[in-house]
Amino acid sequence: MKRFAYATAGLIAVVVAIGSFAVSGSSAKTRSVASATTISIRHTPLGSTLVDGQGHTLYLFEGDRPNASKLSQAGLAEWPAFNATRTPVAKGGVISSKIGTIVTHGQRQVTYDHHPLYYFVGDQMPGETNGQGLNDFGALWYVLSPAGAAVKGAPHSSVSSAAPSAGW
Numbered sequence: 001m002k003r004f005a006y007a008t009a010g011l012i013a014v015v016v017a018i019g020s021f022a023v024s025g026s027s028a029k030t031r032s033v034a035s036a037t038t039i040s041i042r043h044t045p046l047g048s049t050l051v052d053g054q055g056h057t058l059y060l061f062e063g064d065r066p067n068a069s070k071l072s073q074a075g076l077a078e079w080p081a082f083n084a085t086r087t088p089v090a091k092g093g094v095i096s097s098k099i100g101t102i103v104t105h106g107q108r109q110v111t112y113d114h115h116p117l118y119y120f121v122g123d124q125m126p127g128e129t130n131g132q133g134l135n136d137f138g139a140l141w142y143v144l145s146p147a148g149a150a151v152k153g154a155p156h157s158s159v160s161s162a163a164p165s166a167g168w
Contacts, residue, residue, distance in 0.1 A: 037084075039099060039112065040091040041146050042127055046153045049143040050094065050112060055126030058082055058117045060150055063139030066114035069104040075137040076105065082117035083107040098148050113148025 038053030050058045061079065063070050071079060081104055088110055090096035100111040110117050120131030120141070133154065134141045142150035 037086075037088055038091050039088045039094045039110070041093050044127060044129055044143075046129060046132060046143055046151050048093075048146055049129070049151060050117075050146065051126070052082065052119075053088075053091075056119060057123055057127065057129050057131070057143055058112070059120055059131050059141045060112075060115040060144055061118060061137070061139055061141055062150070063137065064116050067100070067102050067111060067116075069102065069109060069116040071116075071118070071137060073105065078121050078136065079118040079131070079141070080121065081105070081107060081109045082119060084110050093146050095146065095148075112144060115144065115148065117144075 039058070040051055040053065040055075041048050042051040042055055042057070044057075052058060059079065061069075061071055061075075069081065071081075084101065085108065087101060088099055090099060098113040100114070101108045102111055102116060103109070104116065118141075120134075122128075122130040129143055131141045132143055133152075142152060145151050
């Protein structure tokens with residue numbers, strides 16, 4: 001009877017762990033798909049930068065090639081791809097002809113001026129730029145200007161005073 005109790009407790013622990021992983025692993029995908037209808041501009045201390053429809057900062061990875069993500073699965077855990085089921089809409093000065101998509105790891109990843117776009121898990125609130133200038137997974141990470149260029153200003157962690165109140 002004792003052996004059965006230990007086996008049952010072990011099985012329950014495994015099921016809970018798998019359930020937790022599935023929920024946490026899917027949250028980044030849920031965030032990116034839910035926010036993938038719009039690319040707009042936010043004014044930050046780094047200048048005008050690209051954000052999703054809820055004001056969350058989008059990044060480029062200098063290790064990528066044009067229209068090709070080179071980020072590993074481990075990298076995607078920290079830098080979730082900005083995925084979409086349809087092409088996002090350009091708002092507020094974003095150049096719609098610069099928006100595209102590529103297929104990465106079986107998902108449709110959004111690009112801007114041929115740069116695959118990502119979120120940073122360290123950005124919890126709209127407008128945060130905690131990933132700016134980080135050297136992570138073999139290359140540097142930067143926010144993008146509306147022109148599609150990397151903004152190579154000093155790293156900042158800030159929220160614009162005009163930040164929308166929507167969270168993840």
